[in-house]
Amino acid sequence: METLTESGEISNLDLQLEDRLSIQLETTSPSQADTEANDSEEIPKHDLVATSVSHAERPLLCKDILYMLHHWASSDSISIEYACTSESEDDLTSESDTWSDSEEDDSDESVLCLTSHGPRPLDSTNSLCPPLPRRLSFKPLEAVEEKSHESATDEDKEPRNVKIDLIQHPITPSLEWPPNVIFQNDYFAVSESKIAGWGAFAATDLKYGDRILMETPLFTADTSSLFKEFDKLNRGEQEVALALHANDMCKPGTPKLQAIWTTNCFATGLKGKAGLFPIASRFNHSCHPKDNVEYNFNRHQKYLEMVVKADSIAAGEELTISYGNQRTPMDLFVRYGFRCRCGACPGLIESTKLVAW
Numbered sequence: 001m002e003t004l005t006e007s008g009e010i011s012n013l014d015l016q017l018e019d020r021l022s023i024q025l026e027t028t029s030p031s032q033a034d035t036e037a038n039d040s041e042e043i044p045k046h047d048l049v050a051t052s053v054s055h056a057e058r059p060l061l062c063k064d065i066l067y068m069l070h071h072w073a074s075s076d077s078i079s080i081e082y083a084c085t086s087e088s089e090d091d092l093t094s095e096s097d098t099w100s101d102s103e104e105d106d107s108d109e110s111v112l113c114l115t116s117h118g119p120r121p122l123d124s125t126n127s128l129c130p131p132l133p134r135r136l137s138f139k140p141l142e143a144v145e146e147k148s149h150e151s152a153t154d155e156d157k158e159p160r161n162v163k164i165d166l167i168q169h170p171i172t173p174s175l176e177w178p179p180n181v182i183f184q185n186d187y188f189a190v191s192e193s194k195i196a197g198w199g200a201f202a203a204t205d206l207k208y209g210d211r212i213l214m215e216t217p218l219f220t221a222d223t224s225s226l227f228k229e230f231d232k233l234n235r236g237e238q239e240v241a242l243a244l245h246a247n248d249m250c251k252p253g254t255p256k257l258q259a260i261w262t263t264n265c266f267a268t269g270l271k272g273k274a275g276l277f278p279i280a281s282r283f284n285h286s287c288h289p290k291d292n293v294e295y296n297f298n299r300h301q302k303y304l305e306m307v308v309k310a311d312s313i314a315a316g317e318e319l320t321i322s323y324g325n326q327r328t329p330m331d332l333f334v335r336y337g338f339r340c341r342c343g344a345c346p347g348l349i350e351s352t353k354l355v356a357w
């Protein structure tokens, strides 16, 4: 197999691996296969073409990321997740141990192929290279305290629509929903998104403070009880969980349930447990300031709520949340395994370039 030539050209092997990685980048649940077939996160053709340009010019590639992860992570623990918290990277410890990959995973073919022939590790002091977490780990999505809305009065700060129905799973889809809608209430509908897969869209004009969703978890678990708790669900509930989207970029062979869990779960703050919320899980991410909805887990009544944080949202607009404040497209890609297409940020390729190695 060819690897890197003396002239620094990237070989066919890399192109093949990129192809393979672009397929692994998003594993699609059966229910989404059709939806995402044309709207997947495949590496665009121009990214592949970019491998033939000078290294000083070429954009960051999947193999670069894997290469960096392999060399920079303080252990073998590499997992890609949907969500994050506001905690510092140094705090990403105990849970990652539970989720970390075993020694055997070092034999992971793609990582080995990508790392064994690299000429040298990328320089972390390179100013063009954004800082990467020292240790990557699984963390569920956790609500971040938002600054109070400047123009809001105290009365406005209480979520409106307090009589909204509490969603308890499993729910029965309504025959009145249009064919391309998988959930609908008075405030939003979940249908196909231009950002990625399914997304939530305002069904009516919304205002700051509108509470648009209250949802109980399908189940809650911690890192050690995920499979046990899943086993307790009935068949219908399990199917709901397994129909959710799963990111599985770095680890071929990751159990599907685990990939779904790390892609979708939200922290509850209850004894380190996270929860799977099948409707909230359909909200896509937008970078600041485009994210227009915030979320919160009510620990006493044990439901997740989504509340409008933008001043106003017009009917038809996509509703998005932040998967992590101040995350760059690079962070999102490394931590959560997707290339951000929110439209508010420059995206991964345009914003991130590395110096030649």
Ligand SMILES: C[S@@+](CC[C@H](N)C(=O)[O-])C[C@H]1O[C@@H](n2cnc3c(N)ncnc32)[C@H](O)[C@@H]1O
Residues within 6 Å of the ligand: 026, 032, 041, 082, 193, 195, 196, 197, 198, 199, 244, 245, 247, 263, 264, 281, 282, 283, 284, 285, 286, 336, 337, 338, 339, 340, 341, 342
């Ligand atoms: C929790 S799911 C969100 C709903 C998802 N679109 C679906 O079809 O179920 C998170 C996944 O959606 C996709 N996604 C969310 N926000 C995105 C964004 N801004 N750009 C690209 N993909 C995004 C990524 O694949 C991500 O892993």
